[in-house]
Amino acid sequence: MENLYIEQSSLSSLKKGECGKICGISAGCNSRSRLCELGLNKGVLVKIVKNDIGPLILNIQGHKLAIGKGLASKIIIER
């Protein structure tokens, strides 16, 4: 029963070093496809490399992706 406290939040609320699993994207159809084809699809584990000023830097399976705050706030993750 360890899944009792699945916490959902937006990707942009994670801090440096934290991880999360993508469980949805609440953006328009086109942004959603764009994110998916860049590897940010459902079920993918992302780690935050940087989240202070400017775009976030994510680590997805060892690859780095920079993504603007606005877009990141539309990605819903669970941890």
Added chain:
Amino acid sequence: MDTIALVGNPNSGKTTLFNAITGSNQHVGNWPGVTVEKKEGKVKYNNKEYNIVDLPGTYSLGAFSEDEIVARDFILKGNPDVVINVIDATNIERNLYLTAQLIEMGTKVVLALNMMDEAKAKNIEIDLDKLSKELGVPIVATIASKKQGIQDLLKSATEYINYEKMIKPFTYTERIKNELESIMPLLSDSEYIYPKNWLAIKILEKDKEIINYIDKNGTENLKNKVNEIQSIDSDLELEIIDNRYNFVGDILSHSVKRPAEDQLSLTDKIDKIVTDKFWGIPIFGLIMFIVFQLTFTIGEGFLGGLVEGLIGTLGKYVEEVLLNISAPTLLTSFIIDGIFGGVGAVLVFVPLIVVLYFFLGILEDTGYMARAAYVMDGIMRKLGLHGKTFISMIIGFGCNVPGIMATRTLENKKDRMIAILINPFMSCGARIPIYMLFIAAFFPNNGGLVLFSLYLLGIIMALVVGKIFSKTLFKGESSDFIMELPPYRLPSITSVLRNMWDKVWDFLHRAGTVIFVVVSLLWVLSILPYGVEPSSQGSYLGKIGTVVAPIFKPAGFGSWQAAVSLFSGIAAKEAVVGVLGMVYAAGSSDPSALAVELQSIFTPLTAVSFMVMVLFYTPCAATIATVKKETNSYKWAIFISIYTFIIGWISAVLVYQVGTLLGF
């Protein structure tokens, strides 16, 4: 001739592979979006010639930006006989998403599993046989940068052309299958430029562009169906995407093993510093400063005299020969004033150009370009611009033509238009000879600083004008920043030298063609009417110059020679130096004579205002033509020619007037 196309995600090594296969010299760089045009080459394999096509990188067949559209259109409409899908083996999950789409389309695909060296270093184990069997496509492991696996790849690809496809049927979920079946019949009533199975899928994915396309070209029945699909908010498009990822994920779970997340890599360590919230921008400034300072120190200080001495010696020798054979004065004048004085004055700067392109090449190959875009995004966004604009600006330092081409990667039309219109303020390599000439004459001790200040001024002007445009001509949100940050790579010396040679060759080529022609034409004007003192005010050239010169009077350089040189600079910027060399140093074949001559005509202040004019005014013909091509409109080409001139003029006048007031 059979055509083989190279397709794949950005930065997966397509162009490196293309160069290795065809022996070409196309531009390679370590950031996504280097190639923005289709490039063709040929290779002979087994006594048969094949046409190889390198395409821009793309993440999917649902293109978002101009460069991706080029790639998609070639895959869908160009009828390649076989497609080599270049995969970055270290990022195979994401890269195979495109592969899934290609397979889905029924394209004949051969996978080139590239960057195997890096995959090995990261301990990623890939079972090629299993992967190949499950995907139903041939796979060849390659290391493009070391030219490994090229022959095997060619063998696989060329053999595959004649095979029946051995596609493993791509399986859709029930729901997608049903929807597809309901659309396909509606597509059969009419002809379309795209393959129908792809159109059907794109309709279900609610792809904006394709829905617009159907709106224009579809039958009534089809349009109704499309509207119906759009109105119901089913997550069909997500299901399609998931379907592809599941297809890929399933297969990969059998054939790829990845070690658990390792510790901080070198890339992480470097990024920690260069993307730091305080240090990011200063570091970027410092890097650019170092590039220009080194260019100046090495290119001018160490190598500068090299070509100058050579041309000087050669010039004297030719002069003597001409004298000895008592050649006609006209011929002597043409060779000495036109060729040595004019074209020679431009060639003197080859070493500097070589060094500049060498350092820019290194910058492009390390992986820092993407970081520059990243750190600048903050400032850019405040100005209403997109961070990626900065990449096109840095490329513009080399030459504005590729700089403007590089804007193709900007997804948003507004972002792209602004990026195109401000690119000419980035001071290209062809303008360096002009600055150097004036630096040698007036600021020999502070050359590097003057040069850097000019570059900086160019950047500032670009940003200010960009801001104005985003508030006036191109309102609206700029698109979200999203960009891969590739791992840092040690610049490969061959690729840096190759890129450098390409640019230097361009420079030499221009000197031998455009500059030569412009200088020759103006030389003719400078000796007519017959009997006039060459390059005097009484010559046709002098008369023409005298008519336009007054407009530059408020800027301090109202001589007819300066006016003529600026206008000829529109043909190609180096022509400014060529023409100044021809008209001012008349009668001397020694390139250093020009600087001395300039000292008696310009003052330090007018030298600065002239350089500022050169920095901003109308771009060269090649750049204007590129603006026309990329915006597909004469209007913008004319606009950019005029508005930059006005900005250049105002700035030069300001410099001169304020400088005079301050007593310089």
